[in-house]
Amino acid sequence: MKNRLEEIRRQRGIKQEELATALEVSRQTIGSLENGRYNPSILLAFKIALFFDMTIEEIFIYEEEKPC
Amino acid sequence: MLKKRSFYVVMLIIGVGCIGTSFFFNDTITKPIAGSLIGIGAGFIGMSIVNLIMKHMERKNPALEKQSLIDFNDERNISIRNRAKAEAGDITQWLIMGIAYITILISAPLWVTLAVVIVFLIYHFIGLYLISKYQKEM
Structure with a gap:
């Protein structure tokens, strides 16, 4: 799953630390989300969407896995 | 799991108690029991002291305590x-x-x-x- 978290955060001029504090997660979690190494739970995805006043689909882009 | 300060105080007391009790098992047959009690006691004391120091530092620095809680629940x-x-x-x-x-x-x-x-x-x-x-x- 891809996401536009870093792009949206930068547009709003918010630091990773500030976003982490607002969402009550660690800064490393924000970094991992932005790098696409970690997919959030549905609860965290909702929290992120609510924080940016956007929908989950506007931030997270679902991509079907290609069969090998 | 994050525990309260009182939990570690109780653990510390149990640790000291274990070591204290070990002195009553000083004959050849009960020596392994004394060894086990000293081991358990030392473990409890070490763990309690480390956690109590951490709790003390967190109490002095609320930001550290909040960060520690966030990291734990992340x-x-x-x-x-x-x-x-x-x-x-x-x-x-x-x-x-x-x-x-x-x-x-x-x-x-x-x-x-x-x-x-x-x-x-x-x-x-x-x-x-x-x-x-x-x-x-x-």
Whole structure:
């Protein structure tokens, strides 16, 4: 799953630390989300969407896995 | 798990109590009990002191306490912890079986081998019980 978290955060001029504090997660979690190494739970995805006043689909882009 | 300060104070008292009690087991037959009590006591004391120092530092610095709470409840950290515990458990089960074979190779008493095999079986039964429990819950 891809996401536009870093792009949206930068547009709003918010630091990773500030976003982490607002969402009550660690800064490393924000970094991992932005790098696409970690997919959030549905609860965290909702929290992120609510924080940016956007929908989950506007931030997270679902991509079907290609069969090998 | 994050515990309250009082929990570590109780652990510290139990640790000191264990070491104190060990002095009553000083004859040849009960010496292993004294050794075990000293080991348990030292472990409890060490763990309690480290955690009490951490709690003291957190109390002095509320920002540190908040960060520590956030890190503990962070969903990615929880996921990492659970994954690490599960993998460590998986590795441990094979180590237990390895120990069982070693006890056979060194001709250890039968009860030792049986005890190790029982631990291996208990591990699997707990696993099956938890799978069934979580299937009902989720």
